[in-house]
Amino acid sequence: MIRLESLTKSYRDGGNRFDVLRGVSLGVEEGELVAVMGASGSGKSTLLNVIGGLDRDYGGSAEVLGRDLSKLGDRELSRYRNESVGFVFQSFNLVPPLTVLQNVLLPGYFEGGGGQPAAAARSSARDALARVGLAGKEGRLPARLSGGERQRVALARALFRRPRLVLADEPTGSLDAQTARDVIDLLVELNVKERLTVVVVTHDEQVASRARRILRLKDGLLVDDREHAR
Ligand SMILES: Nc1ncnc2c1ncn2[C@@H]1O[C@H](COP(=O)(O)OP(=O)(O)OP(=O)(O)O)[C@@H](O)[C@H]1O
Ligand SMILES: [Mg+2]
Known part of the structure; x- marks a missing residue:
């Protein structure tokens, strides 16, 4: 599903060049759930952004699907x-004046030119909310949800x-330990039941331990790639 070959990424700051990724090669098969760990600044978000097509200024090759x-x-x-x-971030990126359902529909609004979403879109949005366990909360405003529920809305929007x-880039970074467990459990469930391929960046060993495979980055290099029993 994902194949990276000698991926490099550098930033230029005036005359200086700073190498963020220094030749990362790895493959992820369909249906895997992989955690990416590493110190702050090791290149985790940069790696995810390349895979997600958010950054196209890189060296080496990135093949996805x-x-x-x-x-x-x-x-x-x-x-x-x-x-x-589907992208999920640490800051849930919900739009406060919009309801839960409208937040999930948001990507469709931009595409549809701002008009009323079709019945089919509304029904997929309800379906996505049901998949993350939020059926019945469609009309709530984000301010009236717990942190874990907000992240689940963001996940529904991604799905x-x-x-x-x-x-998912540190999807549990703003959550307490119990809520973080709930969110990672949900990702594991979607991975198992729906064979969704998931790459999750995290600083939390507990969260990472729910993935069968853990990649570790250090200073822009892949220093460890290990599978273990879940
Ligand atoms: N737009 C940018 N311009 C210059 N340097 C950048 C830019 N974006 C990221 N960097 C640098 O690249 C390095 C890697 O950043 P990245 O965001 O990938 O780290 P990370 O592993 O996700 O860290 P964290 O755990 O703190 O989120 C950092 O040193 C960062 O300062
Ligand atoms: Mg990051």
Whole structure:
């Protein structure tokens, strides 16, 4: 599903070059749940952004779902992001004045030119909310939800278009330990039941231990790639 070959990424700051990824090669098969760990600044988010088509200025090659991402044009890349990948971030990125259902429908609003979403879209949004255990909360405002519920809304929004790959960047970073467990349990459940491929960046060993495979980055290099019993 994901194949990275000698992935490199550098930033230029005036005359200085800073190498964030220094040749990362790895593969992730469909249906895997992989945790990515590493110190702050080791390149985890950078790696996820390349896989998700959010960053196209890199060296080496990144192939996801059979597409060489560097060969996609702007429109193809944005289509890839919208249809094939679900993103979840530490800050839930919900829009406060919108209801839970409207937040899940948000990607559809932009695409549909701001009009009223079709009945089919509303029904997929309800379905996504049911998949994350939020049936019945469609009309709530985000402010009236717990942190864990907010992250589940964000996950429902990521699942809305039925992507085959979910990329989660510290999805439990703002949650307490119990709520973090609930959110990772939900990701594990979706991975097992729906064969959703999940790559989750985390600083939390407890969260990472729920993944069968843990990748560790250090200073832009993959220093460990290990499978263990879940
Ligand atoms: N737009 C940018 N311009 C310059 N440097 C950047 C930029 N984005 C990231 N970096 C640098 O790249 C390095 C890796 O960043 P990245 O966000 O991938 O780290 P990370 O492993 O996700 O860290 P964290 O755990 O803190 O989220 C950091 O040193 C960061 O300062
Ligand atoms: Mg990061």
